[in-house]
Amino acid sequence: MPNPTTSLLSIRGLVKHFDISGGLLDQLTLEKGRLRRRRTTVKALNDVSFEIRRGETLSVVGESGCGKSTLARTVIGLYPPNRGQVIYGDQRIDHLTARQMLPFRRRMQMIFQDPYASLNPRMTVARILEEPVIFHNPGMSAAAAAEKVADVMDQVGVDPKWADRYPHEFSGGQRQRISIARALMVDPEFIVADEPVSALDVSIQAQILNLLMDAQEQRGLTYLFITHDLSVVRHISTRVAVMYLGTLCELAPAASIFNQPRHPYTQALLSAIPRLGEQRSRHIRLKGEVPTPIHLPSGCVFHGRCLYADERCRQEVPTATPLGPDGLVACHRVAEGKM
């Protein structure tokens, strides 16, 4: 069992598959003169387990289609998992009814990538920010709500006198500040941020990252941070989880994953980060391309592209085994002590 004093949230054996086969007619195919029905499923998450500790920033990185956003949405309860558990504190929350989930919803909030799509264009900033507090505290007076709005706006660096404006009147960076304010309104302890700075220019990105780090320090927040930008990850994370094709490859403290990546995929991924002022990147070239999550490879999902794969990797799925006190790695080569 996870230790509830250090672990805020843990996931065990999480599986999420999406059926994309469409209607009955779309599923029918003719094979050797016989009509057959075939289903197509995208295997977005396959048996992922780890825990998020209180007060840390756990970043999940990986390339498009690796399942990182599905993971974020399953953790916060936007998608029900097909199998596995999500445990918040000491309580399992993945199978709760909407009513039972309410107290947890207040404790967990989410920030999305696109501040143009995630703020309702027909609501003023004041209404966008009030809505969650009033929903979670039905007895709250209008004056108290307004005071809270002004307070939080001030904290995220948006002048409270703009509360009666609409989202389109703000720039992208300002809008992302408003999204963060909305998440902070209910005083959560856990925030899932899905690519919160990816749509922003570099100079604005720094402003938002500083704001997120300040909010964490002042409020003792725990973050699950989803991003593809590895230099951002290096800067803000306590620990980093690397995903490939719906599977967790490696999880380790940020410093050790960047200095000494163990999993062959982590090594390749990190070697491809462009670094300022380095003449030419010496990146590890992987063979082939990422397979589709519809037809997963046998054994280790990475074996077809791995420089070190052997027969065992083609046959047997590696399990994530502890690596030091804070890490996990899922690789036969590492387990055999050959990496």
Add this chain to the structure above:
Amino acid sequence: MTHLLEVENLEVRFALRFGDLTAIDDISFHLDKKEKLGIVGESGAGKSVTGFAIINLLSKPGYIAGGRIRFEGREISRLSAEALRQIRGNRISMIFQDPMMTLNPVLTIGTQMVETVLAHRRVGKAEARALALEKLRKVYIPSPEKRLDQYPHEMSGGMRQRIVIAIALLTDPALIIADEPTTALDVTIQAGIMELLTELCETEEMGLILITHDLAVVSQVTERIAVMYAGRIIETGYTADIVAHPRHPYTIGLINSLPGLRQAGSRLEQIPGMMPNLTAIPAGCAFHPRCFLATPECRAARPELVAVNGGRQWAACHRLELTAGRNLLHH
């Protein structure tokens, strides 16, 4: 000696109902064969408009209001549509950010490539197809014969961008303008595409203009860069020098705000405020409202580019004496 491309005092405006907006204000740069120039800046700085202006792809209400663009010794900014066709897509090719938008989804790769060859060369279909195969091999597309009969949706994003590059190579251009070519791609794919572009500049003896917001990518690929802000080049010169000792406060701020360089977890240096809208560019130095060194002079007079660091870089700032002697990479 004439350069492959020479842009002098280029000015681009957009004619709008309430008057003209100046999107590009008096910029100059040049490029030689096999040379790679990066144009860097944030959204709205004018970097894409610069790329479009070179091949005259500006659509109304945009127009070139002044300046000269000389390509292979010839003035090309005021050519007729017919004469321009000899150059655009032929001697100069352009690559865009999203390969799915550039490729026609209902035509096979082969059809699109043959079409491009036939538009520019008087050759037969078989010959055009052979040329297409040759270029697909150059960009390392595996089993190119098979790919010719496939549609864009059957390929991954990285593969599509390689095909777009192969199409750009069909006419043996002397210059490629790549506008954010890897922004939509994952880092491992990006590294491969950048390596390919660098290699092609050498083997095909082409010049490359790389337009991007990503300073790190530019610093690895290009020999020289031009940093743009609000329609002007505010710093330019050799990439290695600028990255190590930027002199314009905006370039300094931009590099300092990158998360990769600082102690993990420390506060990132941020540039206050945001880039001005083109309708309200501040007087004097356009950067002065955000600048930590601004003085009344910066508000009154617009600084011109001046040579610093023995001519290895040029910066447009009134307070250059204060930005000398810093090395950002070794904090």
